[in-house]
Amino acid sequence: MERATQWNILGEHLVDENRHIRLSTVDVELPDGVRFTQYVARMPRCAMTLVLNENREALLMYRHRFIIDQWVWELPGGYVDHAEDVAAAAAREVEEETGWRPRAMRHLVTYQPSIGSLDQPQEIYFSHGADLTDTAPDINEAEAIRWVPLDEAVAMIDRGEIVGAATVVAIYRALSLSE
Known part of the structure; x- marks a missing residue:
């Protein structure tokens, strides 16, 4: 080309x-x-994790996003500290925000959400399973935490309950891997 x-x-x-x-x-x-x-x-690199349990349910958080003034469901995740390993950051965010510790982390996809005016690398990791810890979820991060079946997550995207790019990308990527 x-x-x-x-x-x-x-x-x-x-x-x-x-x-x-x-x-x-x-x-x-x-x-x-x-x-x-x-x-x-x-903006700094962000790392999110799609955690699926044995029933193919995704671990999602319900939170208010003031910028769009909307309550939404999304993956746990956040900024990667400067020298931090990206997979370790993704796992850390899951545990801090949900109280669940993901098992083996695997890179799923990297993308840029809005390359016309924003440089913010987004990395999504995948974990099959997680273990509940004694870590209390951060009350500033989520109103609720729930395991959601993948087909229900797709319906939530259609209804506008999931709007964040990382969660949409991860849900559809998970579906493409299972077909």
Whole structure:
């Protein structure tokens, strides 16, 4: 496949930065000479885990997402600390947020959720099974924790109860692996 001419990056200017996001504007010139300024957000790598039990039920959390002002079901997960192993981070997040410790972790898929203006690598791991621990789930993370059959999770996507990209990707990826 022949490559098209790349865009010319003329400069990048920092707007704001903290440990969760780096927001900048980037001045760009297209191959035809058109110039524009694009906002770009860069966020840390995130790791989520799809835990399935022996009944092919997914471990999901019910939580309020204030940005969209909606209660949703989603996978446990979160930011990967700088030097942390991604699989270890994914397992840590499951235990902290749900009280369940995933068994063997296996990489399922890596993707970028919105490559037009956001750089935020998302890594989804898979664990067949988990063990309940004495760790109390973080009350700031979830209102409820539930094992949901995969076919019900698909229906929840259709009803708008699951809207987060990582959970949607993981549920459909799990279905494709089982066919």
